[in-house]
Amino acid sequence: MNKDTIIRLERIVKNFPVGTGYFTALNNITLKFEKGEFAGLVGPSGSGKTTLLNIIGSLDTPTEGKASIMDKSLIGLSHKESAQLRSKHIGFIFQTYNLLPVYTVYENVEFTLLLQKVPLSERRKAVMEALEWVGLTDKVNSKPSMLSGGESQRVAIARSMVKKPEVVLADEPTANLDSVNSHHILQTMKKLNEELKVTFIFATHDEKVMQYLSRIISLADGKIVGDTINPNHGSNAQ
Amino acid sequence: MIAFKLAYRNLIGAGLRTWLNVTVLSFAYVVIIFHQGLIDGWHRQGLLDLKAWEVGGGHLWHPAYNRYDPITFQDSHRNIDDKLIKKFNEGQIAPVLVVQASAYPDGRLISVILKGIAPRQEIVSIPTRYLADNNAVNAVIGTRMAKLMKVKEGDNILIRWRDKNGVFDATEVHIIKIFKCDVPSVDNGQIWLSLENLQKMTGLVNEATYFILSESYNEGKTDEWKFIPPSYLTRELDEIIRSKRGGGMIMQGILLIIALLAIFDTQVLSIFRRQREIGTYIALGMTRPQVIGIFTVEGAAHSVFAALAGAVYGIPLFIYLAKYGISFGFGDMGLTLADTLYPYYSLELIFWTVLIVVLAATIVSYLPARRIAKMKPTEALKGKLQ
Ligand SMILES: Nc1ncnc2c1ncn2[C@@H]1O[C@H](COP(=O)(O)OP(=O)(O)OP(=O)(O)O)[C@@H](O)[C@H]1O
Ligand SMILES: [Mg+2]
Numbered sequence: 001m002n003k004d005t006i007i008r009l010e011r012i013v014k015n016f017p018v019g020t021g022y023f024t025a026l027n028n029i030t031l032k033f034e035k036g037e038f039a040g041l042v043g044p045s046g047s048g049k050t051t052l053l054n055i056i057g058s059l060d061t062p063t064e065g066k067a068s069i070m071d072k073s074l075i076g077l078s079h080k081e082s083a084q085l086r087s088k089h090i091g092f093i094f095q096t097y098n099l100l101p102v103y104t105v106y107e108n109v110e111f112t113l114l115l116q117k118v119p120l121s122e123r124r125k126a127v128m129e130a131l132e133w134v135g136l137t138d139k140v141n142s143k144p145s146m147l148s149g150g151e152s153q154r155v156a157i158a159r160s161m162v163k164k165p166e167v168v169l170a171d172e173p174t175a176n177l178d179s180v181n182s183h184h185i186l187q188t189m190k191k192l193n194e195e196l197k198v199t200f201i202f203a204t205h206d207e208k209v210m211q212y213l214s215r216i217i218s219l220a221d222g223k224i225v226g227d228t229i230n231p232n233h234g235s236n237a238q
Numbered sequence: 239m240i241a242f243k244l245a246y247r248n249l250i251g252a253g254l255r256t257w258l259n260v261t262v263l264s265f266a267y268v269v270i271i272f273h274q275g276l277i278d279g280w281h282r283q284g285l286l287d288l289k290a291w292e293v294g295g296g297h298l299w300h301p302a303y304n305r306y307d308p309i310t311f312q313d314s315h316r317n318i319d320d321k322l323i324k325k326f327n328e329g330q331i332a333p334v335l336v337v338q339a340s341a342y343p344d345g346r347l348i349s350v351i352l353k354g355i356a357p358r359q360e361i362v363s364i365p366t367r368y369l370a371d372n373n374a375v376n377a378v379i380g381t382r383m384a385k386l387m388k389v390k391e392g393d394n395i396l397i398r399w400r401d402k403n404g405v406f407d408a409t410e411v412h413i414i415k416i417f418k419c420d421v422p423s424v425d426n427g428q429i430w431l432s433l434e435n436l437q438k439m440t441g442l443v444n445e446a447t448y449f450i451l452s453e454s455y456n457e458g459k460t461d462e463w464k465f466i467p468p469s470y471l472t473r474e475l476d477e478i479i480r481s482k483r484g485g486g487m488i489m490q491g492i493l494l495i496i497a498l499l500a501i502f503d504t505q506v507l508s509i510f511r512r513q514r515e516i517g518t519y520i521a522l523g524m525t526r527p528q529v530i531g532i533f534t535v536e537g538a539a540h541s542v543f544a545a546l547a548g549a550v551y552g553i554p555l556f557i558y559l560a561k562y563g564i565s566f567g568f569g570d571m572g573l574t575l576a577d578t579l580y581p582y583y584s585l586e587l588i589f590w591t592v593l594i595v596v597l598a599a600t601i602v603s604y605l606p607a608r609r610i611a612k613m614k615p616t617e618a619l620k621g622k623l624q
Contacts, residue, residue, distance in 0.1 A: 050616075059521060059615045080525050087523020094619070098518040102247035112522050114240050159522075 007033040012065035025051045027222040040202035043219035049203035058082040091160025093170035097152040099144040106140040109158045130162035150181030167199045186212045245536035263497040263544035268552040273486045279582035281479045291421040293471045294361045295453040298463035308338040315445040330455045332359030333446035339399035343387035354436025368415040369432035376414040380425025384416045402441040420576045498602045505537045505606040517618030530607045537603020541596045
């Protein structure tokens with residue numbers, strides 16, 4: 001086994017109950033991700049991108065097949081174990097940012113460290129560092145409602161990165177952003193991917209995102225229909 | 239810790255709805271504490287009055303004596319032995335002789351109870367010192383009795399009674415003093431004479447029906463006399479207090495339930511509206527019990543805010559009422575009840591009220607939050623449940 005393989009998926013099937021029968025959202029998916037990849041799941045709406053990302057993030061379980069992250073099986077985890085896994089090793093970035101509206105920028109980023117009971121001084125340092133990565137040190141005390149979409153997503157990136165996770169899962173992170181902001185956050189993520197060797201997996205149908213991906217996995221109707229290395233990734237970045 | 243901070247922020251952030259809930263719940267606190275405090279104050283005052291005017295440290299009764307049944311009076315007196323005389327001289331006991339009689343104020347007939355009491359006694363507050371002169375038949379009566387008989391100090395009234403042989407006798411008694419007290423049972427229907435006079439009038443020389451004991455009396459019971467503890471003598475008041483307390487609880491319960499329903503409703507709504515937030519908590523690595531904890535604390539925090547809000551307007555109100563009392567102008571209801579009641583707010587009352595309300599608020603906050611345990615984070619993140 002390659003010890004740099006961080007995620008393994010074998011013959012993943014996901015069925016959703018619909019009416020009396022079921023709908024197959026993922027059909028026999030076998031995939032591996034290496035540490036430090038900047039990969040993306042692309043495909044039309046309904047092709048199963050989010051479903052697959054949720055399984056990798058241990059927010060959902062496959063109907064059939066094997067899945068593991070860092071050699072830890074995702075099958076049969078208790079709620080507590082999967083919470084632990086997400087808290088320590090997996091960062092999420094959502095299309096809708098999902099910041100806690102009652103918390104300041106600083107507190108939003110600090111949140112996952114509080115969950116892990118990181119001591120105050122360490123926490124402060126890590127939060128400020130993460131806000132530096134995304135260039136928001138001047139907004140520490142702002143509330144999410146006062147931020148632009150691009151700024152909000154940068155806070156979400158800082159929040160997902162502050163715990164230095166192994167994997168960051170980003171579901172349509174640019175869908176609500178204009179072109180300038182999309183490029184800005186993609187550049188930020190690409191930089192963090194290179195500097196911190198964090199594995200990024202996107203789900204997207206945004207051309208702008210694809211430009212940055214080093215690997216593009218195409219899904220259609222719950223099946224993998226393409227898995228290619230993107231030779232000129234980053235070349236077109238502004 | 240996280241839960242408390244989040245709860246605080248979310249509640250402040252929720253604005254009007256939070257303050258409505260908090261206001262209603264703070265009313266519940268204030269009304270419960272006000273009403274229970276009023277009843278506690280009445281009880282305390284009533285017990286003090288009873289002790290001061292009637293009960294002392296308990297009684298010693300002739301075994302046949304029943305204060306509610308005048309038929310028993312004829313056969314419930316006996317000789318005061320030397321031991322008891324000694325106790326009386328030490329100020330430990332006050333002998334009382336009870337005789338049934340009729341009074342004829344203005345020619346009307348009123349059934350009365352004559353009570354002969356040693357004028358020197360200082361155990362109860364009845365102004366018996368006015369009865370010291372045994373050359374005249376002087377009497378002290380309470381304001382209720384004075385009103386009933388339409389007499390004033392200085393008036394004379396005719397009374398008629400049977401002596402020990404059952405022979406009727408009659409005399410004029412001189413009302414030397416009218417006293418005011420909040421204990422109806424030493425006032426209504428009672429005419430207080432000196433013990434010696436009543437003994438002479440009835441031929442029951444050196445006899446008594448019961449003794450009022452001082453607080454320091456600790457002789458225990460004797461064969462001739464039955465010890466009646468203070469708790470027996472105050473049980474009527476205790477009974478009334480119990481029923482008043484119960485009656486108040488219905489109203490307080492309804493108010494509390496309204497407040498709790500408002501919190502419950504808020505919880506249901508906020509859990510429904512904040513699904514995406516719930517999904518985010520789980521994605522960030524919180525366990526479901528932790529998320530339930532956040533929402534439970536948030537709902538329960540209403541009760542803490544309400545306690546603070548209630549304190550802001552309740553404490554000045556309570557202090558004012560405890561100082562100046564509340565005048566209800568009840569008139570006479572035959573209850574041991576002063577004209578002005580001074581509510582009494584014990585720490586115990588406040589502690590239990592806060593504890594019960596916080597507990598109840600926690601439960602109604604927890605119940606809807608349990609739903610989170612069954613939520614799928616993937617669905618919650620879409621914000622599309624239900
Ligand atoms: N809980 C569910 N119950 C039933 N069907 C579901 C459920 N979740 C997803 N599906 C179906 O599974 C399929 C894949 O959904 P998924 O959300 O993974 O698509 P996607 O590729 O992310 O699409 P999009 O680009 O629109 O986000 C869709 O057809 C969807 O309707
Ligand atoms: Mg999707």
